[in-house]
Amino acid sequence: MTARVSAFERPVTREATGGYAVTLRGIRKQFGSSVAVEELDLDVRPGEFLTLLGPSGCGKTTTLNMVAGFLTPDSGQILLDGQDVHQLPPDRRDTAMVFQQYALFPHLTVGRNVGYGLRMRKRPKAEIRERVAEALERVGLAGHEDRLPGQLSGGQQQRVALARAIVVQPKVLLFDEPLSNLDLKLREQLRLEIKHLQRELGTTSIFVTHDQTEALVMSDRIAVMRAGRIDQLDTPETIYREPANAFVAGFVGQSNLIPGVCTEAGAVSCTVRLPTSNVDVHARHSGTVAAGDAVRILLRPEALRLSGDSAANSITGKVVEVVNEGSIATVVVEITADIRLRVAVSDPAALSLPAPGHVITVSVPPGAARALPTGK
Ligand SMILES: Nc1ncnc2c1ncn2[C@@H]1O[C@H](COP(=O)(O)OP(=O)(O)OP(=O)(O)O)[C@@H](O)[C@H]1O
Ligand SMILES: [Mg+2]
Known part of the structure; x- marks a missing residue:
C-alpha cells in the first residue's frame, strides 16, 4: 500500500517522459514557405551536455529558441522536466541562454548585468550580491563587478554572459554558438572552461555549434542536424566511428x-x-x-x-x-x-x-x- 502511494507522489508528467530534462516531440517550425525545423524529436537527459551540430541554416538556432520560448513551434510539444511549456513565456521556463553576441547591457556594470535575472526574480539585495560574486568567481572574473562591459575583452564579456546565465541556477542552459566570436586560442580555452563548469554544476545543457571540433570535445552526445532534422544522435565516439550516413561522416572529422x-x-x-x-x-x-x-x-x-x-x-x-x-x-x-x-x-x-x-x-x-x- 505504502509503495503505491509513494509511486503516485512522484510527478506524473516526469514519469511520462522517462525522466528526461528536455523532450521535443514532433517539433516543426516554418517561416513563410521555408521549413526551418521538421518533425524533430529529441530527449535530453538530466545533467547532459548535448550539442546540436550542423551546417548554417539547418535549424539549430530555431530549435534552441523554441526551447527557450523565444519562438513558438507550429506543431509538436516541448517538455521541460516533464512539464509541457507551451503556455510559458521565456522568463518562466527556467532556462538561461548564452548568445554568440554577448548581449550584455552596455550601460550596466558587470555586477548589475550578472544580477539582472535575480533582480527580476525579486531576490533580496544581500543574496544577489553574494550570488553575483560567486558566479563571477566561477567564471574567473572575481572582483570585476564594477567594470562596464566595454572595459572588458571579448572573452571576458562572454564569461560575464556565462555568469549571468548560471547565476539564476536554471534547469537548462542554452548556448547558441557562444564561442564563435572569439579567436582560436581563447575558443579552445573557453571550451574546456564551459565544459568543466557545466560538469561541476550538473546543469542540463543544449549547445549549438557548427564547429565539429567543439562538438566532439565538449559533448556527452551530439545531434547532427541537416535541413531541419536530426540525422544522427549519439556519443562523439560513435558519431565519429560509426556515422549513420555520408553526410554525417563528411561533416564530422576528416x-x-x-x-x-x-x-x-x-x-x-x-x-x-x-x-x-x-x-x-x-x-x-x-x-x-x-x-x-x-x-x-x-x-x-x-x-x-x-x-x-x-x-x-x-x-x-x-x-x-x-x-x-x-x-x-x-x-x-x-x-x-x-x-x-x-x-x-x-x-x-x-x-x-x-x-x-x-x-x-x-x-x-x-x-x-x-x-x-x-x-x-
Ligand atoms: N525569423 C526568420 N524568418 C525567416 N526565416 C528564418 C527566420 N529565422 C530562421 N529562418 C530560416 O530558417 C532556417 C534555419 O535557421 P536557423 O537560424 O535555425 O539556422 P542555424 O542552424 O542556426 O544556422 P547558423 O549556423 O547560420 O546560425 C534558415 O533557412 C533561415 O534562413
Ligand atoms: Mg544559428
Whole structure:
C-alpha cells in the first residue's frame, strides 16, 4: 500500500517522459514557405551536455529558441522536466541562454548585468550580491563587478554572459554558438572552461555549434542536424566511428568518401567495388547496405597506411601532394581523375615520405573502411 502511494507522489508528467530534462516531440517550425525545423524529436537527459551540430541554416538556432520560448513551434510539444511549456513565456521556463553576441547591457556594470535575472526574480539585495560574486568567481572574473562591459575583452564579456546565465541556477542552459566570436586560442580555452563548469554544476545543457571540433570535445552526445532534422544522435565516439550516413561522416572529422558499389553484403561487413580501379575493399556497415547498392566508403585519413606492396585491401594511386606540418603529414593520392585519397601520416620525420609523382599503394587495415548509404 505504502509503495503505491509513494509511486503516485512522484510527478506524473516526469514519469511520462522517462525522466528526461528536455523532450521535443514532433517539433516543426516554418517561416513563410521555408521549413526551418521538421518533425524533430529529441530527449535530453538530466545533467547532459548535448550539442546540436550542423551546417548554417539547418535549424539549430530555431530549435534552441523554441526551447527557450523565444519562438513558438507550429506543431509538436516541448517538455521541460516533464512539464509541457507551451503556455510559458521565456522568463518562466527556467532556462538561461548564452548568445554568440554577448548581449550584455552596455550601460550596466558587470555586477548589475550578472544580477539582472535575480533582480527580476525579486531576490533580496544581500543574496544577489553574494550570488553575483560567486558566479563571477566561477567564471574567473572575481572582483570585476564594477567594470562596464566595454572595459572588458571579448572573452571576458562572454564569461560575464556565462555568469549571468548560471547565476539564476536554471534547469537548462542554452548556448547558441557562444564561442564563435572569439579567436582560436581563447575558443579552445573557453571550451574546456564551459565544459568543466557545466560538469561541476550538473546543469542540463543544449549547445549549438557548427564547429565539429567543439562538438566532439565538449559533448556527452551530439545531434547532427541537416535541413531541419536530426540525422544522427549519439556519443562523439560513435558519431565519429560509426556515422549513420555520408553526410554525417563528411561533416564530422576528416574523411575520404569514395563512391563504390556493394557487390556482396553480410550482416555487418560487405565488399565494395571501387568504380574504375576494379579494386574490392572490405568494409564494415551497420546493416544499412545491401548487395547492388551504390555506397560511399568512409576511410578516415589517419586509419590508412602507406605501404610498398599491393596487398589485399589496398588501393594504388599516384601521389599528387604532400603537406608536411611537422607532427603530422598529409599525402594526397590520386586514385582516378576525380577521386583523391588523403592519408595522414603521424610522426612523418620517422618515415621517408613519398614524393609527388610516385605511384604508391595505400593499404586499408581490417576494420578501417566503413560502407555508408549514400544518404539523401
Ligand atoms: N525569423 C526568420 N524568418 C525567416 N526565416 C528564418 C527566420 N529565422 C530562421 N529562418 C530560416 O530558417 C532556417 C534555419 O535557421 P536557423 O537560424 O535555425 O539556422 P542555424 O542552424 O542556426 O544556422 P547558423 O549556423 O547560420 O546560425 C534558415 O533557412 C533561415 O534562413
Ligand atoms: Mg544559428
